[in-house]
Each structure stands twice: as C-alpha cells, then as structure tokens.
Amino acid sequence: MTLRIPLAAPDITQAEIDAVTAVLRTPCLSLGPELEAFEKALAEYHSVEYAVAVSSGTAGLHLALLVLGIGEGDEIILPSFAFVAVANAVLQVRATPVFAEIDPVTLNLDPASVERAVTPRTRAILVVHTFGVPAEMDALQAIARRRGLAILEDACEATGARFGDSAGGRRVGNFGDLAVLGFYPNKQLTTGEGGAVLCREPAHAKRLRSLRNQGRSCDAGEPAQLAEGGRPLPGWLDHEEPGYNYRLSEMACALGRVQLSRLGQMLALRQAAAKRYNELLSEIPDLERPALELPRRIISWFVYAVRLPRDVDRKGVQSLLAREGIDTGRYFPPIHLQPAWRAHSSASTSLPLTEAIARRMLALPFFNRITASQQQEVAEAMGEAIRSQR
Ligand SMILES: Cc1ncc(COP(=O)(O)O)c(C=O)c1O
Structure with missing residues (x-):
C-alpha cells in the first residue's frame, strides 16, 4: 500500500515522456540509437571510456564479477550494511562474501576492517558508496594495490557523488577496475529498471556487451537492423560463450538519457x-x-x-x-x-x-x-x- 507521503518517488517530466514516446513511434525498441546515446552520455559523465547498460544494478554486479574472473574459491570483501543484491551477486558467481565493518560516519567500508579481512583467497573489494556518500577510496585503493586485489565499485546509490581533494575530486564510478550503477525508481536517476557497468578496458566492454546479450559475438548496435529488415544478422545466432538476457530497452535508455541531462x-x-x-x-x-x-x-x-x-x-x-x-x-x-x-x-x-x-x-x-x-x-x-x- 502506498502511503500519502511515500518513501521515494521518481521525478518524471514531459521531457522524459516525450523521449519515451518518440521511441515507441519507431520500430526499434531494443539495441538501437538510444542505447548508444545513453551509454556514451554515461561514459562521458563519469570520465571513463565505456559504459555498458544492463537490465538492473544486480545484473551489472553479476557481469562485473564475471569479467573480473571471480569464481568458486574466491573471497570478496564487502559491507554487510548494504542492500542484499551485493552479496547475492557474489554468490551468483559461486564466490564467498566476506563482510567487513563500516565507518560510523560515512557508513561505508572501514579500511582497517577490510585490511584485517584479507586472506590469500581474497580477489576483490566490493566498495559500496552507501546512501550516496563516497567511500574512503584512497585508503581502499592503497590496500588493493598492496594486496593485489581488484576494486569493484558499487555506485548504485551514488550516481553523481564525488571523492577527492582537487577541484571537487572525481565522480564515483571512476575509481574502480569496474563500477556498477543502478537505476531503480528510488534512485537519483531512473530508467524504471536498469543499470550500467563502467569500464576502461576495450576487452572488458566487449565481453560485457556480449554477456548481456546471450554471449553473442555481434555488437550491440547491429540488431536494430533486424527490426527494419526482418533478416537475421551475421553473428546474431553465433554465441561465443553462455550469456544472459541483461539488455536494457530503448524506452529505458531514452528515459535514462533525459534523466542524466537533468541530474x-x-x-x-x-x-x-x-x-x-x-x-x-x-x-x-x-x-x-x-x-x-x-x-x-x-x-x-x-x-x-x-x-x-x-x-x-x-x-x-x-x-x-x-x-x-x-x-x-x-x-x-x-x-x-x-x-x-x-x-x-x-x-x-x-x-x-x-x-x-x-x-x-x-x-x-x-x-x-x-x-x-x-x-x-x-x-x-x-x-x-x-x-x-x-
Ligand atoms: C548498493 C546497491 N547495489 C545494488 C543494487 C541493485 O540494483 P537493482 O535493484 O537495480 O538490481 C542496489 C539497489 O537497488 C543497491 O542499492
């Protein structure tokens, strides 16, 4: 039951309604120009090379862990004071979540507790920027460097937050080997359901795009032509590895693009x-x-x-x-x-x-x-x- 004063509410203006409606007047409802434009805008906003839009923040976490090569026997350090999706994603790749303590002020991972939790099996720190407050990235990055760990940033609650000394610092999502954004309707920026993975390596972007699209070998833009011509494209039925349907629709991307412009x-x-x-x-x-x-x-x-x-x-x-x-x-x-x-x-x-x-x-x-x-x-x-x- 929705109460009179809700906990959260999306902020949708005529601009979002127009953008989504415009997509609905085209034959291309998936893997088209809106996806390309939204991904480009997200990458630019976060000053990273690539953004790969996916169907949810959880899907983004799953793919990011796969791309980092995390699997059975690996330990991932993360906060327990977090939305359950972070730990679920670790289980999804058969790795072991290791919960660390939080800082009482920022409510984010306490670097000293993270350091204590590192074992020879630790592969990555999953850094959540809880409630939109950036985590202590300098100290966490120093631990990761010293111990040879990857950093996966979960910025699902923190789009637009910044950390660092110089000129307001850098946007969160720019610090990790990979970073995940989430666009559920209670978030600062929404696409209804949705998320994105940010990365710098072309090989990571290519694999993320393939995994979100059933492990296909063809690139994201191509299938738009399917809708026009009705013909299967070269590569559309070729699968390089087992993958998932974690695609984000053109309507969602159009919504996200307008939301990002108003962020x-x-x-x-x-x-x-x-x-x-x-x-x-x-x-x-x-x-x-x-x-x-x-x-x-x-x-x-x-x-x-x-x-x-x-x-x-x-x-x-x-x-x-x-x-x-x-x-x-x-x-x-x-x-x-x-x-x-x-x-x-x-x-x-x-x-x-x-x-x-x-x-x-x-x-x-x-x-x-x-x-x-x-x-x-x-x-x-x-x-x-x-x-x-x-
Ligand atoms: C920190 C964090 N990670 C991951 C998620 C999962 O995102 P989604 O609900 O889009 O799957 C959420 C929340 O919704 C979140 O708050």
Whole structure:
C-alpha cells in the first residue's frame, strides 16, 4: 500500500515522456540509437571510456564479477550494511562474501576492517558508496594495490557523488577496475529498471556487451537492423560463450538519457531537501541526523536516514508514522542477519558496529519534489512518535 507521503518517488517530466514516446513511434525498441546515446552520455559523465547498460544494478554486479574472473574459491570483501543484491551477486558467481565493518560516519567500508579481512583467497573489494556518500577510496585503493586485489565499485546509490581533494575530486564510478550503477525508481536517476557497468578496458566492454546479450559475438548496435529488415544478422545466432538476457530497452535508455541531462538539477533538489530535514529535526533530543558535508566528498543524496535515540523502539515509531500516512524504511538490515543468510558460513561473522548502527537507522520520505510542508509534517510526526516511545 502506498502511503500519502511515500518513501521515494521518481521525478518524471514531459521531457522524459516525450523521449519515451518518440521511441515507441519507431520500430526499434531494443539495441538501437538510444542505447548508444545513453551509454556514451554515461561514459562521458563519469570520465571513463565505456559504459555498458544492463537490465538492473544486480545484473551489472553479476557481469562485473564475471569479467573480473571471480569464481568458486574466491573471497570478496564487502559491507554487510548494504542492500542484499551485493552479496547475492557474489554468490551468483559461486564466490564467498566476506563482510567487513563500516565507518560510523560515512557508513561505508572501514579500511582497517577490510585490511584485517584479507586472506590469500581474497580477489576483490566490493566498495559500496552507501546512501550516496563516497567511500574512503584512497585508503581502499592503497590496500588493493598492496594486496593485489581488484576494486569493484558499487555506485548504485551514488550516481553523481564525488571523492577527492582537487577541484571537487572525481565522480564515483571512476575509481574502480569496474563500477556498477543502478537505476531503480528510488534512485537519483531512473530508467524504471536498469543499470550500467563502467569500464576502461576495450576487452572488458566487449565481453560485457556480449554477456548481456546471450554471449553473442555481434555488437550491440547491429540488431536494430533486424527490426527494419526482418533478416537475421551475421553473428546474431553465433554465441561465443553462455550469456544472459541483461539488455536494457530503448524506452529505458531514452528515459535514462533525459534523466542524466537533468541530474545536476535533481541532485540540487535532493541536497536542499536534506538540509531542510536537518534543520526541521534539530530540536528532537538524541536524534542523530546525517552529516550534510563530509571532508573530500560531495554527497549525491540517495536516502535521508536518521539514527533514532538508543532507547526508542523503531517499530513503534514506524507504525505511528504510518498511521499518519508517512512511509519510512529500515535502511539497511545487515545482510549477515537476514533469514536467507543465517545458515551461510559468511554470516558467522562479528560485526558489532554494523549491527548497532543498523538497529537505529530509519529512512524518511525523500524525493526530488518533496515539499517543505511535507517535510515539516514528517518532522512533527517524528517528534511526537519519538516522545511517545520514551
Ligand atoms: C548498493 C546497491 N547495489 C545494488 C543494487 C541493485 O540494483 P537493482 O535493484 O537495480 O538490481 C542496489 C539497489 O537497488 C543497491 O542499492
């Protein structure tokens, strides 16, 4: 059931509707000019050579792990305070997730904990830029270099965030050997469902394009001609290796292209909304609000999540807010505590900080067009709900 003030909402304007409608007036609904244009725009935006659009962030993680050659017997270090897709993708390639602790401020991988988790079987660090806050890339890259590990960036929650000293640093997605973006409707940029893998190596891009398209040997642009001529193309029925259908439709790419052109404006709206929440919630005792600014980082606001006072029952707060028509989210229950993971050997790990933080987290309604009066209403309801729980 959708509540009156939802947790997230996509920001779709007439420009997006026009772009998608224009595609629907053509015979080319997959693997055509919109895919090419969207991929080019994504690569340029992130200052990388290649972007390969795929059907979801999870599909992107799966392909990125395959392209890095990760498989059975390999260990991947990643946070447990994350969306479950990151660990699922590691299992999908039969590798072993090794969960590390997070930094209490950025909520991202703690480099010291990562260092401790490295074993002779470790192959990669899966760095998630949680909630749009860039991870400590310098320290993580130094560990990867020293220990001979790959870095796979998961920037699904962080499109547009930046890290580094000079001139605002570099966009996340530009640091790893490969990086993954996600475009689910709650994200800063949406294609409905969708994602992309960013890379620099031509061989990586070629393999990603082949794997997303059933392991075909032909290139992404070619099948557009199929729709026109109706003839199978040379290569269309040749498969170099077993692959997947992880293609992203032309409608989705058209939507994404327009969203990307508006991203700067959309991120500014989100930042303003975060600032307003921080002011409105400042009077609630013991409620910890997210930092609006962090050294060496430009945040791309994905969710607005607070830490409830330690003595407050989160479930109680959530149901009181829901009664007022206000949606909230438990972002994120640690992966190693999920029922699906309890029996898995990776779950027998001690992550006291992750568990203590996750217990208190609560995401509030947060989207580009949230109004000041909606935020005021949420803040007042929060104040009352917390008071009533103490
Ligand atoms: C950090 C992270 N990685 C991966 C994913 C998976 O993306 P998708 O839902 O597009 O498969 C998500 C979320 O939606 C995410 O937040």
